[in-house]
Amino acid sequence: MISKFSQKIINNELPNELDWNEHLLDAHKQSPSMTPKAFAKYFTDEGLNSYDILAKTLPQQIKLQNSKNITIVDLACGDGFLIHSIFKYTNNNINNKNNNLKIFGFDMSDSELNVAINNIKDPRVHFQNSKANSLPLANQSIDYILCHMAFMLMLPIEPVVAEISRILKPTGSFSAVIGRYDLKTIYTDIIKQVYTPILSKYPKLREFKSGDPRVATLSGLQSLFTKELGFNKVEQLTPIDLNIITDAEGVWNLSKDMYDFWILSHLEKEDLKTNLINVCKKYEDKNKIIKFIFPMNLITIQKTS
Numbered sequence: 001m002i003s004k005f006s007q008k009i010i011n012n013e014l015p016n017e018l019d020w021n022e023h024l025l026d027a028h029k030q031s032p033s034m035t036p037k038a039f040a041k042y043f044t045d046e047g048l049n050s051y052d053i054l055a056k057t058l059p060q061q062i063k064l065q066n067s068k069n070i071t072i073v074d075l076a077c078g079d080g081f082l083i084h085s086i087f088k089y090t091n092n093n094i095n096n097k098n099n100n101l102k103i104f105g106f107d108m109s110d111s112e113l114n115v116a117i118n119n120i121k122d123p124r125v126h127f128q129n130s131k132a133n134s135l136p137l138a139n140q141s142i143d144y145i146l147c148h149m150a151f152m153l154m155l156p157i158e159p160v161v162a163e164i165s166r167i168l169k170p171t172g173s174f175s176a177v178i179g180r181y182d183l184k185t186i187y188t189d190i191i192k193q194v195y196t197p198i199l200s201k202y203p204k205l206r207e208f209k210s211g212d213p214r215v216a217t218l219s220g221l222q223s224l225f226t227k228e229l230g231f232n233k234v235e236q237l238t239p240i241d242l243n244i245i246t247d248a249e250g251v252w253n254l255s256k257d258m259y260d261f262w263i264l265s266h267l268e269k270e271d272l273k274t275n276l277i278n279v280c281k282k283y284e285d286k287n288k289i290i291k292f293i294f295p296m297n298l299i300t301i302q303k304t305s
């Protein structure tokens with residue numbers, strides 16, 4: 001069974017936001033843990049992966065507020081991979097359970113949550129199926145919301161921003177690692193070459209916006225996180241440059257779960273892989289290694305206290 005999103009793209013019809021959300025669920029059902037499998041093994045010059053970078057937005061504040069109860073939401077937590085980094089950077093390890101930390105992991109995918117529940121058994125962590133626009137939390141009850149590589153996928157985005165505003169305490173903050181699309185790299189070159197034939201075959205893929213474009217720019221984010229919703233001005237997008245050093249198979253592993261590729265039949269996906277491995281040859285060094293930067297952005301937005 002293919003998703004309604006895939007069916008519509010194949011029939012040259014434009015999918016809607018509901019179809020997109022179902023398509024995400026379908027992809028994560030077939031390939032849970034796809035995000036940490038793709039990204040967690042790659043590091044910046046400072047030796048941090050993107051999960052660590054996001055979790056590192058926390059610890060100083062948490063140490064300062066050590067006597068208080070701290071509540072953190074991992075929004076669209078997937079298989080819960082970020083929570084290991086949260087423990088690491090808040091000096092809360094698995095043997096140190098007598099503390100005041102509470103973490104909620106929310107995601108709309110049961111397949112991802114099942115992995116999370118099996119992987120992380122800790123009284124401080126509570127996982128629940130919930131969409132980001134309707135979280136089972138009281139007004140002004142959360143200190144920090146973190147979101148790794150998911151905010152840019154959420155459609156529609158305004159109700160999610162309103163929900164973030166509703167649950168954050170007046171002193172709270174929202175930090176997210178999001179995609180970054182302004183940099184031309186070897187990787188964008190490779191993907192362009194294998195993706196262009198797919199876009200020609202399925203033109204509605206080009207037309208459908210798989211996420212709200214405002215999330216990709218500073219001015220767009222400023223227009224979403226407004227003073228009226230109780231946010232301080234979004235000041236900057238902080239670039240994260242992951243150093244990818246891998247072979248052609250590694251480039252495939254980084255790319256194979258791109259949501260658009262889930263519309264392809266098994267045979268089309270095999271062809272895509274062959275094509276990508278061939279394209280990679282142009283970029284390999286004599287040891288068949290390919291090096292490039294995978295760009296992401298970090299945003300942190302404070303509530304106005």
Ligand SMILES: C[S@@+](CC[C@H](N)C(=O)[O-])C[C@H]1O[C@@H](n2cnc3c(N)ncnc32)[C@H](O)[C@@H]1O
Pocket residue numbers: 024025028035036075076077078079080081082106107108109112130131132133147148149150153154155
């Ligand atoms: C690319 S994965 C990232 C998972 C995890 N944050 C990580 O980085 O390992 C995107 C996740 O966002 C979830 N998701 C997307 N839109 C959502 C929404 N509106 N509400 C809740 N979860 C959502 C998907 O189910 C999926 O688990």
